[in-house]
Amino acid sequence: MKKYIFILALCAPILSFGQNIKFHVPCSNSEQAERDFKKGIRKQYIFGIAPDYTYCALLRKEGIEPVIQGCVVTAELECYNTVMQQKIEQEKGFGYFSKLKSANK
Numbered sequence: 001m002k003k004y005i006f007i008l009a010l011c012a013p014i015l016s017f018g019q020n021i022k023f024h025v026p027c028s029n030s031e032q033a034e035r036d037f038k039k040g041i042r043k044q045y046i047f048g049i050a051p052d053y054t055y056c057a058l059l060r061k062e063g064i065e066p067v068i069q070g071c072v073v074t075a076e077l078e079c080y081n082t083v084m085q086q087k088i089e090q091e092k093g094f095g096y097f098s099k100l101k102s103a104n105k
Helices: 002-020 030-038 053-061 075-092 096-103
Strands: 043-047 065-070
Touching: 030 075, 043 053, 043 075, 053 065, 053 096, 075 096
Parallel strands: 043 065
Antiparallel strands: none
């Protein structure tokens, strides 16, 4: 019983304060996003049960292929999106995706 209390006492600070700590995890898809961008491929993965089809149409109009993933969110696809968004914003201007989303409202 004392072992369990000791272990809990050690883990409690990690469990309660660890939520605010973000670790940098290397992304395996960042290189793929870089390669796609260089080839002229512009792609964004869209997550959620009911994707915003109007926003997807705006992306298509801008030459960005929306890939609807549904509820399957992976770190690799999120990383791909982040790298691709950074590249597209370097090309089209800072805040490009925010402007697209606000135009969708």
